[in-house]
Amino acid sequence: GAVVSQHPSRVICKSGTSVKIECRSLDFQATTMFWYRQFPKKSLMLMATSNEGSKATYEQGVEKDKFLINHASLTLSTLTVTSAHPEDSSFYICSASAGTGQGPQHFGDGTRLSIL
C-alpha cells in the first residue's frame, strides 16, 4: 500500500518551456502533498506544501509564480515549472501523506528535469 506515482520521470526541454509534473496517490487519499527539490548528493529541500482545494504554502525563497502548484483532488497534485531555465534543472520529488502531514510521507519516483 501507500503508492505514489509521479510522472514524467525525465524531462529534457529547451529554455523557456513550461513543464508540468503530476503526482498521484494510487491507493490512498492524500490530505497533504509536498514538493521537494533535491540537488546531487544533497538533502531534500521542501518547496511547498499543498492541501486539497486550497492554495499551496510555499517555503521562503521559492517563487510561487515560477512553481505553480495545484492540488485538485485528494489523489492528484501538479507542479508546473513555468518558463524553465537551466538553473531550474534538478530532481523534483513529490510526497503524499494520508494524515496531517506530520506522519509518514510516501514519495514518488521523482522527475529529473534538464533544461537546455
Added chain:
Amino acid sequence: GQQVMQIPQYQHVQEGEDFTTYCNSSTTLSNIQWYKQRPGGHPVFLIQLVKSGEVKKQKRLTFQFGEAKKNSSLHITATQTTDVGTYFCAGPRNSGYALNFGKGTSLLVTP
C-alpha cells in the same frame, strides 16, 4: 530556527561491519521518522518512533528515540551491500504540516 542535524555525513564500511547514524533536533519532537534513499531512487519510509526512549527493530536495523525526544539513532548490524544508500531522519515542524529532514548520512558498503 527549528533544525534537524544528522551525523556523519558519509560513512564507508566493509561488509559485515556495523554502522550508526545519529540525528539531533533543536526542539522536542512529537515523533521521529527514518527514510532510506537508494542511489538513483526516491526516499522510502522506514519507521516512525513516538514514545520517549522507544526502541524498534527491523531485522538488522535498530532505531532508538531519546528520552528527551530530541535525538535518535539508526544502527545497522553486520552491514550488507544492500544497505547502501542515504538515510534521512525527519521530525515534524512545530507549526504547519511539513517535516524537517536532516541532511542525511550516505552509507557505502564495500564487499
